[in-house]
Amino acid sequence: MQMPNDALAELRGLTFAERPARWQHVPQSVALGIVAANTNRLKRHRSGESARYMFPLLRLDDVPLDAAVQPLDLHHVLLAGLPTPIVTDLWALPADLSTALMIEADDRARAVHARTAAVHERVRSGCPDALLELYPHAELLALQRDRTPTLTRDRERPHRADHVWLTEVTESSGEVVPALRWSIRVPDRHLPAASIDDTIGADVGLRNLVTLADRSQVWHVPRRAQVRSLPSTDPRSAAALLVDAQARRMILEAARPELEAALVRTLSYRRANIEALSYQGMRDHGRVPWAPGAMHLSGAAVWGTWVELLAPVTGTQVRRVNPAGTSTTCPHCGLLCVRPAPYDIVECPTHGAMDADEAGARMIRLV
Numbered sequence: 588m589q590m591p592n593d594a595l596a597e598l599r600g601l602t603f604a605e606r607p608a609r610w611q612h613v614p615q616s617v618a619l620g621i622v623a624a625n626t627n628r629l630k631r632h633r634s635g636e637s638a639r640y641m642f643p644l645l646r647l648d649d650v651p652l653d654a655a656v657q658p659l660d661l662h663h664v665l666l667a668g669l670p671t672p673i674v675t676d677l678w679a680l681p682a683d684l685s686t687a688l689m690i691e692a693d694d695r696a697r698a699v700h701a702r703t704a705a706v707h708e709r710v711r712s713g714c715p716d717a718l719l720e721l722y723p724h725a726e727l728l729a730l731q732r733d734r735t736p737t738l739t740r741d742r743e744r745p746h747r748a749d750h751v752w753l754t755e756v757t758e759s760s761g762e763v764v765p766a767l768r769w770s771i772r773v774p775d776r777h778l779p780a781a782s783i784d785d786t787i788g789a790d791v792g793l794r795n796l797v798t799l800a801d802r803s804q805v806w807h808v809p810r811r812a813q814v815r816s817l818p819s820t821d822p823r824s825a826a827a828l829l830v831d832a833q834a835r836r837m838i839l840e841a842a843r844p845e846l847e848a849a850l851v852r853t854l855s856y857r858r859a860n861i862e863a864l865s866y867q868g869m870r871d872h873g874r875v876p877w878a879p880g881a882m883h884l885s886g887a888a889v890w891g892t893w894v895e896l897l898a899p900v901t902g903t904q905v906r907r908v909n910p911a912g913t914s915t916t917c918p919h920c921g922l923l924c925v926r927p928a929p930y931d932i933v934e935c936p937t938h939g940a941m942d943a944d945e946a947g948a949r950m951i952r953l954v
């Protein structure tokens with residue numbers, strides 16, 4: 588496919604008067620940034636296979652952004668074509684994977700420092716017009732120059748690989764929002780191969796974010812922040828979104844050491860059964876309407892995804908288990924238990940009272 592100049596000009600002129608339905612939830616400014624990013628890609632790849640697969644011929648899930656998306660810090664991403672960064676949750680990953688993205692941010696900051704220094708050198712040696720190269724990018728350069736790089740790329744640690752795609756995810760509220768999908772290379776020896784020949788069960792909840800059970804032991808990750816929801820924010824205000832994101836990060840960080848320890852423990856088992864979360868089910872049948880939001884806010888909901896992200900590295904086989912019945916069945920004899928309010932204990936007619944989360948994790952292990 589050849590991309591003539593007038594087609595490039597047409598791309599630049601896109602206004603999205605009639606955006607495809609899947610793009611409706613992408614803010615106009617972000618959509619225009621994506622057009623600009625892909626127009627730049629088309630300029631670089633005017634012919635051949637790579638050109639054929641680029642926006643606007645693709646579904647939203649398949650839009651490649653790659654170098655047009657750059658992490659700026661744990662809360663911000665730069666998208667080519669936009670003068671201001673997008674607020675993102677790069678912190679809501681296992682710490683090693685967030686760090687991989689921050690190494691990228693530091694690499695970019697170093698490149699900006701070097702580029703500025705090179706232009707200054709040319710100005711000093713009598714070529715003041717060299718400065719004109721910086722003006723068109725002044726705002727972005729200023730943002731990246733503010734970062735003081737401290738991290739360096741290490742092939743032995745997780746690091747950013749080539750690709751990033753624009754996609755979409757369904758939030759606990761049922762709302763579909765745009766998301767970035769990064770590829771991060773995790774070296775083989777970064778985590779030890781799963782060696783415990785047993786299945787670990789993981790119950791995900793509100794009182795305990797995660798409860799793990801194997802053949803003989805039980806571990807809890809208790810909730811550390813007593814908050815169910817945050818006030819809603821104006822999604823058009825990047826500053827308000829940042830305030831909201833910082834509060835959500837603080838809540839996750841309160842439990843992070845224990846969530847990360849539970850992650851490493853789970854990945855040491857050859858098999859892991861993790862409670863599948865159904866936000867729709869929780870809204871329809873749950874006792875507490877705020878449960879989906881609280882699960883999301885606390886970090887309980889994201890933890891299972893962490894396990895799934897890293898399981899290929901350790902070889903752990905992960906199954907998502909439908910929790911139906913697991914909270915009212917005795918893990919020792921299979922009899923139906925009663926679960927009186929406030930629901931933190933189950934009572935087996937034979938085995939008596941048990942911690943409900945522990946019983947749930949044991950049952951999920953056995954399913």
Ligand SMILES: [Zn+2]
Nearest residue numbers: 917920935938
């Ligand atoms: Zn029993």
